[in-house]
Amino acid sequence: MFPELKNDRLLRAIKRQPVDCTPVWIMRQAGRYLPEYRATRKQAGDFLTLCKTPELACEVTLQPLRRFPLDAAILFSDILTIPDAMGLELSLDEGVGPRFAKPVRSRADIEKLPVLDIASDLGYVTDAVTLIRNELDGLVPLIGFTGSPWTLMTYMVEGGSSKDFALAKGMLHDDPESAHLLLQKVTDAVIEYLKAQAAAGAQVLMVFDSWGGALSDHTYSLFSLQYMQQIVGALKADPVAKDIPVSLFTKGGGNWLERIAETGCDVVGLDWTVSMDSARQRIGSSVALQGNMDPTVLYASPDKVSQEVERIVNEFGAHDGHIFNLGHGIHPGIDPENVSALVETVHRASKR
């Protein structure tokens, strides 16, 4: 049993219940823009050690909450833990980005991918979830997460980041059967991974479809959304996970909001290319909406940041079901003072 939750703004907003003010958290809120994060990372030696050591992952998860009155914590981890556990050998060197020593390029590569046992292969993640949940002591809810199957597939096939996803998209067109086999294997692992995070104490589960927006309207439905739909369905049918809200975020998915909401998820994440009021009119009666400030606004001065936060809060208007966030992760060079201005303004400008 975990400590009682003191701040339930996030969970109320997800249920589209009235709140005293709009809850706010920030994608990558634990990260390089914080000096204390850089110190812990230095202590850990490298990024993967930070992810794989529950005490250190817990420490950096809590760091932003000591500075800012955020309304949620999000597990410190990486979206690439699953392919790493499948044996692709992840390295995450600063300046280089993620690399897999053993990318997945052929049918044979796909067929030999192992079925994960989450408890043994990714126990460091669920251990971190439980530790953080206890350490939070009910301060705010804890969000667990995963990469979407398509997003994981891009890294697995390309062997790292990519500008145009030539190899991963090439597989979708040239050998859709192999692509589906790969996506299904990843989806099966993601489902078990999220169930395990829920069982370990995660109070919201988020799926980051960072590269769904690179797909066409047609291939998005077939190769990304279909698998996120499976994930939502499986979680809603699971005795433990069924009461844990699920949030889907396809960056660049503004054209497909209706389809995303129809998966049965509880929250739809928005990037800044969609206006809050149009998104609310399109799907906001069926789901909560998370977003959507352009992270580059945080390069401006604190008063300009506050102005833009106010504009977004007002654009959403006096409705229930808004979770304020950026439309993408915070950049490493941002001044924490500007984050302070953001959080303070969300709470002040949305005060009921």
Add this chain to the structure above:
Amino acid sequence: MFPELKNDRLLRAIKRQPVDCTPVWIMRQAGRYLPEYRATRKQAGDFLTLCKTPELACEVTLQPLRRFPLDAAILFSDILTIPDAMGLELSLDEGVGPRFAKPVRSRADIEKLPVLDIASDLGYVTDAVTLIRNELDGLVPLIGFTGSPWTLMTYMVEGGSSKDFALAKGMLHDDPESAHLLLQKVTDAVIEYLKAQAAAGAQVLMVFDSWGGALSDHTYSLFSLQYMQQIVGALKADPVAKDIPVSLFTKGGGNWLERIAETGCDVVGLDWTVSMDSARQRIGSSVALQGNMDPTVLYASPDKVSQEVERIVNEFGAHDGHIFNLGHGIHPGIDPENVSALVETVHRASKR
């Protein structure tokens, strides 16, 4: 007086008149994927010499038309000719991308930007237009083009390409007045530039808003669309340019199609994130639509390319007003055989 036009499919499609089959051209159809282009470029020594020598620009413009039965030629040039003529000192080195030796970072930098005299500053472009139009001998219409003011601003402020546009977007938020001054100066130059291309023989004028999709819903209208609207208005009021169709393409602009069509432009370009049928239903009664195959499909085999072309042709359906194209420029590594399959399939699958 120019030679009479033999193939008017493109111009008919733009007017949403019946055609015998759908016209097709390809963004960056003259480019590195063609061995004959690489040979001419080698001969020129560098990319800028190629752009600035009308005979060479003409040669590479015509090269893809000798291989493929394309329905349009597009002037070989670069979107950065205007800032280069303004004195920012463009260099375009392979592997490095465009760089400006003198980026625009301050109010003083903006204020000292010169007003261009197109005839003397960019005469090499209008000379190339006239030469190409004559050399085409009426084979197909010639498209002239420019970068959009916002897209040019990103390069001018960042000093080159950018992942997140921190400086350019920073200016929008921190000093919108300076940003508007810069955008207005660029817009004034773009208008004169396009008028001069029309007077020199361009039969369609296209505005590439390559980075409009990086803006928020709110800033797109203020800082990109507003200036493209000015351009369309000025061209439609010009005695020479008024009959030349104008095409606007905001990559990543799928959420804003209605607003783009309302500028009074004749063609709206689509990337692959929007489905052809939904775009047609949203705006296709007021404008022609150009697009929208994902360029990475060309990494697949010729029969998969043909399959996807057929899917898009059928998705648009038996309506007037479709110009087939990719949703972004063709990649340098593509096999010309696949381009051949694309062009052939567009004509065959759309035969009336």
